[in-house]
Amino acid sequence: MKFKLKNENIASEFVAHIEKITGENAKRCYQCGNCTGGCPVSFKMDHGPCQIIRLMQMGQDEAVQEANSMWVCVGCMQCYSRCPQGVSAANIFEGLRQVVLRKGEDHxxxxxxxxxxxxxxxxxxxxxxxxxxxx
Ligand code: SF4
Ligand code: SF4
Structure with missing residues (x-):
């Protein structure tokens, strides 16, 4: 049986864009916290991986983009390996970085x-x- 979130109709062009370029579906996340629990650098993030995904589900575009989380991620893929829903926060962070960098904003x-x-x-x-x- 597939898990379905009630908030799947929250509209956000930004989130839709991130999902499109990464191939990830933020709505699949049911907030178990495994990703953040295994992330070696979440303690340095404004919001851990599961919090970032929750913010995306809630359409909080600015909070997602303003957080340092995407820059702190080291791409180790631990989050993906621990996710029971097959969601890769690492991919999502990569997509977020691409969006910021393509504006010409060096970090x-x-x-x-x-x-x-x-x-x-x-x-x-x-x-x-x-x-x-x-x-
Ligand atoms: S890929 Fe990034 S978000 Fe995922 S566990 Fe590693 S450092 Fe954390
Ligand atoms: S491990 Fe997967 S389902 Fe659990 S909070 Fe992280 S992204 Fe969501």
């Missing part, structure tokens, strides 16, 4: 990174970081 300035960190960081980490944070 990291290269010149703001301290030189000692630049010199010591693995090259791959820098490339991955800039792919994630810079439009």
């Amino acid at each position: 990291q300035e290269i010149e703001d990174i301290p030189m000692p960190l630049l010199k010591g960081a693995p090259q791959q980490a820098l490339v991955c970081g800039f792919r994630k944070f810079v439009s």
Whole structure:
């Protein structure tokens, strides 16, 4: 039997867009909290993965976009592996980042990174970081 939420008719073009580009369905989430419980960095997020998805279900577009959660996510996929509903918060965060970056809003300035960190960081980490944070 498929789980059905009562609030499935909440209209939000933004949420519909995120669902379209990620292939995820936020309405499938029944808020068990497994994703946030297993997320290694949720303690640094304004809202954990399950809270972000709940905000999406409620059509709270601004709260979702203003939260630091999408930038803190490290893409480890732990949330997806623990989700009984097959929802990937990791994909949703990736979609959210894409939407912000495609507005031309960089989330990291290269010149703001301290030189000692630049010199010591693995090259791959820098490339991955800039792919994630810079439009
Ligand atoms: S992919 Fe992101 S949201 Fe999911 S568990 Fe890892 S860090 Fe947390
Ligand atoms: S694990 Fe899946 S069903 Fe549970 S809160 Fe997270 S996204 Fe929702």
